[in-house]
Amino acid sequence: MADRFKDKVVVVTGAGTGIGAATARRFAAEGAAVVCADINEAAAQAICAEISAAGGRAAPCCVDIRTPAEVDAMIALTRSRFGPLNAIINNAGMGAQKDFLDTPLDMLRAMLEINVIGTFLCAQAAAREMAANGGGAIVNFSSHSGFLGSSGRAAYAAAKSGIIGMTRVMAVDLAKHNVRVNAIAPGPIDVPRSRKQHVGERREAWQLAVPMGRYGQPDEVAGVALFLASDDASYVNGQTISVDGGFTAAGLRVKDLRVL
């Protein structure tokens, strides 16, 4: 086991599956004590059991990140199980697509509630703890939809763009407390959910749109989360890093440059 995060205490939200599970595994493999937080208690427990079986340290926490008292309890549980918090990965989030004219207000509210309010609450509770203990690192989760106007994503884009703006302000306000704040904007990632939802034409469209021609693996996002939380990123602050195989960098793409 590498020891980049030896003696560090990390919370990963949405750790029950997908990118969050991969991130929790990687932190544990690099020596961190990890609180695997998820609204799905059984999934959080399963990842912790897996980490423990591999010789790592992990504790499950059932939390709804939209609820302030539950978020405070998550930070308190972290302190009592492992000690002062060093990093939080605000990975829990949710997406939805509907044409703008058909997007109900409830969908917009749900997207803002989980992605913006949930991230805000977790970051604020974690930052209070970190500021009192000399510093730390926060990694939020945006999306390519925070940068680009893909179809049917008015509600999701509002939330994920909000996270980019919020990340910048958190970074500015928390710098004096030695707390760094950055975000990750994943492209299409091969998680159990996208494997089910992205089929047929939708999957083909993604593969054509990504210059690297493939979905990313959860571990490829986890690696960037670990970098941003590590001392290697000690002067990186307020940034949103795309992890998307070049998707947001690409404009018009043709096979033959002579047609341009």
Ligand SMILES: NC(=O)c1ccc[n+]([C@@H]2O[C@H](COP(=O)([O-])OP(=O)(O)OC[C@H]3O[C@@H](n4cnc5c(N)ncnc54)[C@H](O)[C@@H]3O)[C@@H](O)[C@H]2O)c1
């Ligand atoms: N997978 C992708 O292609 C992709 C692309 C762009 C952005 N993202 C973002 O990356 C992050 C992780 O994506 P993923 O695909 O691994 O997600 P996922 O949907 O596979 O898993 C999300 C996890 O969060 C948990 N969760 C949901 N609501 C919660 C709540 N209220 N409180 C606590 N936990 C809750 C779920 O139980 C689940 O375990 C999300 O913020 C997502 O928006 C993912």
